[in-house]
Structures are given as C-alpha cells and as structure tokens.
Amino acid sequence: MSVRDENIIEVEGLTKAFGDFKAVNEISFVVKRGEIFGFLGANGAGKTTAMKMLIGISTPTSGKAKVAGFDVFTSAEDIKKNIGYMSQKFALYDDLTVRENITFFGGIYGLKRQQIKNKSNQLIEELGLEDVKNQLVGSLPLGWKQKISFSVAMLHEPKIVFLDEPTGGVDPITRRQFWEMIYKAADEGTTIFVTTHYMDEAEYCNRVSIMVNGKIEALDTPQKLKEQFKADNMNDVFLKLARG
Amino acid sequence: MSISVRNISKSFKKVQALDQISFEVAQGELFGLIGPDGAGKTTLFRILTTLLVADEGSASVFGFDVIDGMNDIRNSVGYMPGKFSLYQDLTVEENLTFFATIFDTTVAENYHLIEDIYVQIEPFKNRRAGALSGGMKQKLALCCALIHQPKVLFLDEPTTGVDPVSRKEFWEMLKRLQQKGITILVSTPYMDEAALCDRIALIQDGKILDINSPEEIVAKHQHVIYDVKASNPHQLISLLKAYPTAHSVYPFGEYVHYTDQSGEFKQEDLHAYLAHNGLKEIVIQPTPATIEDAFMELAN
Amino acid sequence: MKKFIGFIKKEFYHIFRDRRSLFILFGMPIAQIMLFGFAITNEINNVNVVVLDLSKDVSTNTIVNKISASSYFTVTQLLESQNEVESIFKKGKVKAVIVFEKDFDQQMRNAGIAKIQLLTDATDPNTANTINNYITSITQNYAKEINQDIQLPFQIVPESRMVFNPEIKSVFMFVPGVMTIILMLVSAMMTSISITKEKELGTMEILLVSPLKPYQVIIGKVIPYVFLSIINALVIILLSIFIFKMPVQGSFFLLGLESVLFIITSLSLGILISTMSKTQQTAMMISLMGLMLPVILLSGFIFPINSMPLPLQVISNIIPAKWFIIIIKGVMLKGVGLLYLWKETLILLGMTVFFILLSIRKYKIRLE
Structure with a gap:
C-alpha cells in the first residue's frame, strides 16, 4: 500500500457556524499521507464549507485542524503554499493557450522560470499535448481540460491536492485516464482529497467520509461501508444514510 | 412513431456536433441518450424542439416535421433544458402558474399529472425558485414542463449536478409519468441511469455507438x-x-x-x-x- | 390574450422584485434633475477675484466697490505688485485678477481711454468667459454713468431681450436634455437588458418552445417599460414645473404625446439592441456606449449643434434625441404646436418604424 503512516490532515471538532446555523458541525477525521480520501455529501451538506476551511480561505468558528502540518487558524498562508486545488467550476483560463496557462499557474505558485519551462515541457509530453500546446484552452474537449488542470494543480509538487468534483460530465475513457493520473500521484506520495457527490467516484478512494447536514455520518473504506450498510455500491450506501 | 430522427447532421464552425444520427422512439417509450458532455445531446434536443435547424436530414415529433410543423411542436411538447431555466425571482407557485398560463391552461386543470411531484415541493410554494436546493429545482422544472399535459417530454440532463437521493426520486417520477402514456426522451451523462430506460442510444462525439435495450447492449459485450x-x-x-x-x-x-x-x-x-x-x-x-x-x- | 396578460404580470414581478434597479429607475430621474438644476449651472455666484490697483483713485475705487457689491463676485484680496499675480493663480483659489493701470482716473479724463487688464483662469473656459462678460458689463455701466451728461454724436445702444428664457436659467436648457437621456436609458437599456436576461438564463429557450409567439414575448417585455417611462416623464415634467418654475407654454397634451412617441422610439431601439446581443453585459455596453454618449454629446443637449464641425452636424441628424429635444423645447419654452413641429415628429416616427422593421428582420425565432 502506498499509504504512509503519517497524518497529513488532522481535524478535530471543526465547526463553522453562520449565525445559528452550523454548516459544519464538529467534524473530526485524519487523512494519511498518500491516501485518496473521498469527501462525500449531498448538495448543501457542508462539503464545500469544510473544504474552504482546510485550504485556508475560510476561518473556522471552533475546533482544531492541521493541514500539511500547519494550523488552519494561524498558518493559512503556509497551507496555501503546500496544497494544490482544482475545481470543476474554475480550472483554467479559456482564453489563454495551454502553454500560457501552465506558465501563468507556475508563476503564481512561485516556480522559477527554468522550472516552469522544464515542467511544462514534461507535462506537455506526458499528456500528449504537443499538437495543441499553442491552442486556446477553450477549444479543447472537457476531458482534456480536466487532465491539464489536474497537472497544473500538481505543478508545484504539493503535499495535498484538493479536487472539487473533478470528473463530472467527462467521457468514461478519459475519466479512467484521469483516475490513473490520481493513482500515480498518490503512489508518489501526494495525498488526494476529493469532494464529490458522484458516488461512483467514491469507489476509487481508499477511504470515504459521508457528510449529512454538517456532520460526518460515516467514515471507512468503501468496502467496509458497503458491508456495514448491506449495500451493493456506494450509491446505495448513500441512499440508506440520507434516508435515515 | 412518437419521435423519428433520420440522418441528422449539424456542425458549428469547426466542430461536427452531430454526424448522421438516426433513431426512432415509440409512443410511451422511455428513451435515453447516454453520453458525456460534448457528445451532441443538447444539440439534438434543440433540433427536436425546433430551436435549431439541422444541416442535413429530417426529424419529426408526433408526425410534425421539425421545420414545417414548428408551431405545432412548440404548442405541444414539454421541454426541460439542461440549464435550470426557471425564473429565480418568482416563487415556486408563480413559476408554475406562469407556465400554465402561457400554455392556455391552469394549474388546477392538469394538477393530477403533477400531483405526486408537486406535493414534495408544495411546502415551499412561496419560496423563490432561486432559493431551492438542486433536487427541488429539478422537480419544479419538471412540473413546469408537464403542466400543459404534453404528449412528449424532452428532458436534457435533468439529473446532472443533483445528489443521488434526488436522482433516484427523479427517475421514479419518470417511470410513473411513462405509465400515464407520456413519451419521454431523456439524456444523461451517468451510465448507471441507462439501466432505467426502455431503450438507450450511446452517443459520443456526435455519433451513435449503439441503440438497444440496456440488457441487450450489456449482453452483446464480447469479452469476459x-x-x-x-x-x-x-x-x-x-x-x-x-x-x-x-x-x-x-x-x-x-x-x-x-x-x-x-x-x-x-x-x-x-x-x-x-x-x-x-x-x-x-x-x-x-x-x-x-x-x-x-x-x-x-x-x- | 390570457397568455399575454399572464406574461405581463410576470414582467411586473421581475421589475418590482429587483429593488436595486427599481430604485435606480425612479431615483435617477429625480437625482439627475436636481443635479442639473442646482449644481451644474452656467451662472456664476460669489466667484473669488483679487484686485491689483496701481492707481488707487476715485474711479478704481468705485469700480471695485461695484464688483464686490454684485452677487457674482467676492473680492478676496488687494494685491500690491504685479509679481504676486502668478503665484495667486497657481494657488487656484482665485478665478480672476483685475488690474487697473497707473493713473487710471487721469488717463480716462485726459486721454479718454483707461485700461483695465482682466486675467482669468481659463482652465474652466466657460466660467472664464462668463466672468469676462460680467466684469466688462460692470465697467461699461460705470463708463455710461460718468458719461451721462455728454451726448455722443452717434451711438448704438443694443437693447437685448432674451426670449423664451428671459432669465437665461440654465435649468431650462437641461430639463429637456435630462428628460431625453432618462427616457432613452430606461426604455432602451432596461428593455434590452430584460430581453437578453431571458436569453442568458435559458428561459428564452422555454418561451420559444411554447405557444407564445415571439412578437408576444417582445411586446410583453416592452409594455411594462412604456408604463414606467411615462411615469418617469411625468415626474420630470412636474419637478421642472414646480421646483424650477419651468413653464409649459404649449399644449400639455402634445407634450405627453410626443413623449410617448419618443419612448416608443427608444423601446424599439432597445429591442434592436437585444436582437444583436446575447448577454446582459453586451446589451448594457451597447446601450451605454452606443446610445448614452451620442445623446449627451451630439443631441445639442450640452454642446450646440451649430458650432460643431460639419461631419458631426450631419451625424447628429440620425440621433433621435436631437429631434426630441427640439420638440420639447418647442412645446415647453416656445409654446409652438404641431404646425411647427410636424417635421421633427415625422422624423421620430420614421425612425421608430425603421427600428421596428429592422428588429423584426433580425429577431430570431430559433437559437443561433
């Protein structure tokens, strides 16, 4: 197993309240280094709020959380330097070319000019983008964009990558290629934190947590969850959990 | 035949969105178009609902040609576009009433059709549509598309971005509507939803890969x-x-x-x-x- | 018909639920009229001037007293030497320096000519010009006073009377302009935005796939704004009558009719814009850049058309606002009737028909 016995995310009693409403209600979990951790829940269950706290762009109301060794209350800026982030909503600039996107994101992650050059050549070669490297990203198929944006989120070799519903709407084959990339990254020691409400995505993860109304109601490997809820797949697990 | 599509092709600038698509949907059938984003599903829906004109080929809905019978089709079909397309600043009830009115009917007249679905969102009938959750928005959109008792229902990716519980409920509703004799053409990027259709067309890059019942498609798979x-x-x-x-x-x-x-x-x-x-x-x-x-x- | 009424009802829901737009819609006319009426004006009041009096005799004293006694000027300082002039301008607090030459009184009586040098800060040319005129008129009055007894052999005394706006109130000039801008803005921008909004949100797709005819959608969109614009026009006219005492010399009824005509012209322009743009943002940009600027610059509202270069004068003819401003000025200030304004009215009517025909041609009954 590529998962190391070293906690890279530690969360204890983390809470975010908006007035009386607790969007995230005392959640606790740990993620090990090199683990693929699925963070599931229905729309509005609190996934996004929880993730925003972990990536250091939202301050928790109470509780404790450490990401890559840094406290979310005091070292949000250090966290941002050590993580990568990719979301389905915003990934790349459609009106820049593939190469310009890579250069731009390399730049904001603080990579040196030569590093960016090497990295982008490597990336273009690995993803087979030689023919399209000077095309606008907007003209590429969705699946390609998602693969490129994952690679871009990995440019600065972060310890953890946060993926927000990464493969929605992508064709089945490209989706597999995407997961192969994730497996490779995890094998090399990068921790993957995926939030999604696509349940089939959950089955690719080492462990998954399922959030319902701000609380984590289940946390285990997909296999054990299926046994626990006597379900054939994660979709059924989710249905049983959500319907109480 | 309820819907009939013959050799439809359509391209936008450089992209060939649809390439020689043909299929037929029988009356009362629940037919699924299964394919990823960019496969051409939405373009096909727009051609069938007379919003776009195909470059080649012909199509008809309940015997009305999509070109010559434009007004007949527009008067009679129910259409739910891919993007949530209701008025976010109107309440649930106002949206429903509006769509009933523009189809020259009333909510009361066809309430029996939407009753099962509407009771689930009725507690929120005075809430603005924009403030509903994803699942509830889809239910409201379905009610609005149904309120004039259409014979054919076009649903473009109704379950995209909706959580599993709401997706399941949505498909259960479609099954019930089918029993009332409504022909349904539905598209989805989720392969697991294909099994819920009578027949499906697998579609990618504007081409149909196969058309058959879900069981047949699986049975035809050659390899262990x-x-x-x-x-x-x-x-x-x-x-x-x-x-x-x-x-x-x-x-x-x-x-x-x-x-x-x-x-x-x-x-x-x-x-x-x-x-x-x-x-x-x-x-x-x-x-x-x-x-x-x-x-x-x-x-x- | 029930469909159509249902549609209009929906439109009113949209309008009344968007509090911010509603506030702008009705707040803007009032704010604009107040702004132009009170703040922005060609008249001058209590302008700071300084005097460098190198003569210090009876005449210069009298003139300085006359200047400071007028409500237009405040004499803030008396300078001692020419050297101070430049630095005092640089400080920016003073708009004009009045310099009397040495032995002013003596020169006047002996040589018959005495000189006053008037230096004005021309960074604001309009004000500089006005100051110039006022000071000149004060000194001329003085000259007339002391020459009372002497009968000049030949004399031409222009006795000017400002007709239609005897007090040269600038607000009379601005009200027609502001009214034009507001009607244009509300009608064209609001309708084009409201139509493109349906395109952007995808609801246009559903409306097209429904028994509603495209022309019903368009007319349904337009009718609420006809109402709102008429209310706006009324508010502006009432404000200008009761607060700025602007007269309506001609027929109130004609004024109303012409306003409705211009509202319809603007609405048809709004529809035309909406057929050309896909997003609310584009519609707004086109309305602002394509309509607002020409209306402000080329309609004769601020800059007189007669003093523009010929090409701009020609272009100004295609601006509907130009004709409408001529019409309201005619009705409100001159009190003329259709007998004199039929040409302008016909031009507006023609433009409206043209815009509507073009919109129908460009309107898409399908998506792209």
Whole structure:
C-alpha cells in the first residue's frame, strides 16, 4: 500500500457556524499521507464549507485542524503554499493557450522560470499535448481540460491536492485516464482529497467520509461501508444514510 | 412513431456536433441518450424542439416535421433544458402558474399529472425558485414542463449536478409519468441511469455507438470482464497494461476491469504474474459487464 | 390574450422584485434633475477675484466697490505688485485678477481711454468667459454713468431681450436634455437588458418552445417599460414645473404625446439592441456606449449643434434625441404646436418604424 503512516490532515471538532446555523458541525477525521480520501455529501451538506476551511480561505468558528502540518487558524498562508486545488467550476483560463496557462499557474505558485519551462515541457509530453500546446484552452474537449488542470494543480509538487468534483460530465475513457493520473500521484506520495457527490467516484478512494447536514455520518473504506450498510455500491450506501 | 430522427447532421464552425444520427422512439417509450458532455445531446434536443435547424436530414415529433410543423411542436411538447431555466425571482407557485398560463391552461386543470411531484415541493410554494436546493429545482422544472399535459417530454440532463437521493426520486417520477402514456426522451451523462430506460442510444462525439435495450447492449459485450484488485492500484494498472494478452484495462471503482484477448486466459497465470512483480492482496474474479464497459468497448 | 396578460404580470414581478434597479429607475430621474438644476449651472455666484490697483483713485475705487457689491463676485484680496499675480493663480483659489493701470482716473479724463487688464483662469473656459462678460458689463455701466451728461454724436445702444428664457436659467436648457437621456436609458437599456436576461438564463429557450409567439414575448417585455417611462416623464415634467418654475407654454397634451412617441422610439431601439446581443453585459455596453454618449454629446443637449464641425452636424441628424429635444423645447419654452413641429415628429416616427422593421428582420425565432 502506498499509504504512509503519517497524518497529513488532522481535524478535530471543526465547526463553522453562520449565525445559528452550523454548516459544519464538529467534524473530526485524519487523512494519511498518500491516501485518496473521498469527501462525500449531498448538495448543501457542508462539503464545500469544510473544504474552504482546510485550504485556508475560510476561518473556522471552533475546533482544531492541521493541514500539511500547519494550523488552519494561524498558518493559512503556509497551507496555501503546500496544497494544490482544482475545481470543476474554475480550472483554467479559456482564453489563454495551454502553454500560457501552465506558465501563468507556475508563476503564481512561485516556480522559477527554468522550472516552469522544464515542467511544462514534461507535462506537455506526458499528456500528449504537443499538437495543441499553442491552442486556446477553450477549444479543447472537457476531458482534456480536466487532465491539464489536474497537472497544473500538481505543478508545484504539493503535499495535498484538493479536487472539487473533478470528473463530472467527462467521457468514461478519459475519466479512467484521469483516475490513473490520481493513482500515480498518490503512489508518489501526494495525498488526494476529493469532494464529490458522484458516488461512483467514491469507489476509487481508499477511504470515504459521508457528510449529512454538517456532520460526518460515516467514515471507512468503501468496502467496509458497503458491508456495514448491506449495500451493493456506494450509491446505495448513500441512499440508506440520507434516508435515515 | 412518437419521435423519428433520420440522418441528422449539424456542425458549428469547426466542430461536427452531430454526424448522421438516426433513431426512432415509440409512443410511451422511455428513451435515453447516454453520453458525456460534448457528445451532441443538447444539440439534438434543440433540433427536436425546433430551436435549431439541422444541416442535413429530417426529424419529426408526433408526425410534425421539425421545420414545417414548428408551431405545432412548440404548442405541444414539454421541454426541460439542461440549464435550470426557471425564473429565480418568482416563487415556486408563480413559476408554475406562469407556465400554465402561457400554455392556455391552469394549474388546477392538469394538477393530477403533477400531483405526486408537486406535493414534495408544495411546502415551499412561496419560496423563490432561486432559493431551492438542486433536487427541488429539478422537480419544479419538471412540473413546469408537464403542466400543459404534453404528449412528449424532452428532458436534457435533468439529473446532472443533483445528489443521488434526488436522482433516484427523479427517475421514479419518470417511470410513473411513462405509465400515464407520456413519451419521454431523456439524456444523461451517468451510465448507471441507462439501466432505467426502455431503450438507450450511446452517443459520443456526435455519433451513435449503439441503440438497444440496456440488457441487450450489456449482453452483446464480447469479452469476459475480470475484477482485479491489489495493494497498489497504480502499479497494478501499469502491470496489467503490460500483460502480453491484455485487451483492455480500466480502473473501475475499487477494482480494475481487465479483459483479455486470448481464448486461453487463466486467472492463475495473471495472479502469478502480478505476485511475481511484487503485488500483494491480489483478487481476481469474473464480473458481469455494465453499460459503462460496453460504452468504453464501443468507443475505443 | 390570457397568455399575454399572464406574461405581463410576470414582467411586473421581475421589475418590482429587483429593488436595486427599481430604485435606480425612479431615483435617477429625480437625482439627475436636481443635479442639473442646482449644481451644474452656467451662472456664476460669489466667484473669488483679487484686485491689483496701481492707481488707487476715485474711479478704481468705485469700480471695485461695484464688483464686490454684485452677487457674482467676492473680492478676496488687494494685491500690491504685479509679481504676486502668478503665484495667486497657481494657488487656484482665485478665478480672476483685475488690474487697473497707473493713473487710471487721469488717463480716462485726459486721454479718454483707461485700461483695465482682466486675467482669468481659463482652465474652466466657460466660467472664464462668463466672468469676462460680467466684469466688462460692470465697467461699461460705470463708463455710461460718468458719461451721462455728454451726448455722443452717434451711438448704438443694443437693447437685448432674451426670449423664451428671459432669465437665461440654465435649468431650462437641461430639463429637456435630462428628460431625453432618462427616457432613452430606461426604455432602451432596461428593455434590452430584460430581453437578453431571458436569453442568458435559458428561459428564452422555454418561451420559444411554447405557444407564445415571439412578437408576444417582445411586446410583453416592452409594455411594462412604456408604463414606467411615462411615469418617469411625468415626474420630470412636474419637478421642472414646480421646483424650477419651468413653464409649459404649449399644449400639455402634445407634450405627453410626443413623449410617448419618443419612448416608443427608444423601446424599439432597445429591442434592436437585444436582437444583436446575447448577454446582459453586451446589451448594457451597447446601450451605454452606443446610445448614452451620442445623446449627451451630439443631441445639442450640452454642446450646440451649430458650432460643431460639419461631419458631426450631419451625424447628429440620425440621433433621435436631437429631434426630441427640439420638440420639447418647442412645446415647453416656445409654446409652438404641431404646425411647427410636424417635421421633427415625422422624423421620430420614421425612425421608430425603421427600428421596428429592422428588429423584426433580425429577431430570431430559433437559437443561433
């Protein structure tokens, strides 16, 4: 197993309240280094709020959380330097070319000019983008964009990558290629934190947590969850959990 | 035939959105268009609802041609576009009343059609549509598309971005509507929803890969599929791809789906090969094919 | 018909629920009229001037007293030498320096000519010009006073009377302009935005796939704004009558009719814009850049058309606002009737028909 016995995310009693409403209600979990951790829940269950706290762009109301060794209350800026982030909503600039996107994101992650050059050549070669490297990203198929944006989120070799519903709407084959990339990254020691409400995505993860109304109601490997809820797949697990 | 599509092609600038598409949907059938984003599903819906004109080919809905019978089609079909297309600043009730009015009917007149669905959102009838959750928005949109008692319902990706519970409820509603004799053409990127349709068309890059009942499509799959699992999925995939007789290797949830090209494949050989290369906790077992396996086989 | 009424009802929901737009819609006319009426004006009041009096005699004293006694000027300082002039301008607090030459009184009586040098800060040319005129008129009055007894052999005394706006109130000039801008803005921008909004949100797709005819959608969109614009026009006219005492010399009824005509012209322009743009943002940009600027610059609202270069004068003819401003000025200030304004009215009518025909041609009954 590529998962190391070293906690890279530690969360204890983390809470975010908006007035009386607790969007995230005392959640606790740990993620090990090199683990693929699925963070599931229905729309509005609190996934996004929880993730925003972990990536250091939202301050928790109470509780404790450490990401890559840094406290979310005091070292949000250090966290941002050590993580990568990719979301389905915003990934790349459609009106820049593939190469310009890579250069731009390399730049904001603080990579040196030569590093960016090497990295982008490597990336273009690995993803087979030689023919399209000077095309606008907007003209590429969705699946390609998602693969490129994952690679871009990995440019600065972060310890953890946060993926927000990464493969929605992508064709089945490209989706597999995407997961192969994730497996490779995890094998090399990068921790993957995926939030999604696509349940089939959950089955690719080492462990998954399922959030319902701000609380984590289940946390285990997909296999054990299926046994626990006597379900054939994660979709059924989710249905049983959500319907109480 | 309720819907009939003959050799439809359509392109936008450089992109060929639809390439010689033909199929027919019988009256009362629940027909699914299954394919990823960019497959051409939305373009096809727009041609059938008279919003776009095809470059080539012809199509008809309930006998009305999509060009000559434009007004007849517009007066009679129910359409739910892919993007949530209701008025966010109107309440649930106001939206519904509005759509009833523009179709010259009233909510009361056709309430029996939407009753099962509407009772679920009725507690929120004075809430603005923009403040509803994803699942409830879809239910409201479906009510609005149904309120004039259409004979055909066009639903473009109604379950995209909706959580599993709401998706399940949505499909249960479609089944009930079908029993009331409504023909339904629905598109979805989720392969697991294909099994819920009477017949499906698998579509990718503007081409139809196959049209059949979901059972037939799965049954036609040529290769035996093996679930393979081991301690390190990344190494496992690389090793399987390097196995001399490998036909296809796809990660599939906690397993990897493996098919072999030779007739004399033995599970033990593969097990030994993987173990020899240092993998542990190896599991190999045959597994039934899914729509997604069929889709990938056809697309490749 | 029930469909159509249902549609209009929906439009009113949209309008009344968007509090911010509603506030702008009705707040803007009032704010604009107040702004132009009170703040922005060609008249000058209590302008700071300084005097450098190198003569210090009876005449200069009298003139300085006359200047400071007028409500237009405040004499803030008396300078001692020419050297101070430049630095005092640089400080920016003073708009004009009045310099009397040495032995002013003596020169006047002996040589018959005495000189006053008037230096004005021309960074604001309009004000500088006005100051110039006022000071000149004060000194001329003085000259007339002391020459009372002497009968000049030949004399031409222009006796000017400002007709239609005897007090040269600038607000009379601005009200027609502001009214034009507001009607244009509300009608064209609001309708084009409201139509493109349906395109952007995808609801246009559903409306097209429904028994509603495209022309019903468009008319349904436009009718609420006809109402709102008429209310706006009324508010502006009432404000200008009761607060700025602006007269309506001509027929109130004609004024109303012409306003409705211009509202319809603007609405048809709004529809035309909406057929050309896909997003609310584009519609707004086109309305602002394509309509607002020409209306402000080329309609004769601020800059007189007669003093523009010929090409701009020609272009100004295609601006509907130009004709409408001529019409309201005619009705409100001159009190003329259709007998004199039929040409302008006909031009507006023609433009409206043209815009509507063009919109129908460009309107898409399908998506792109």
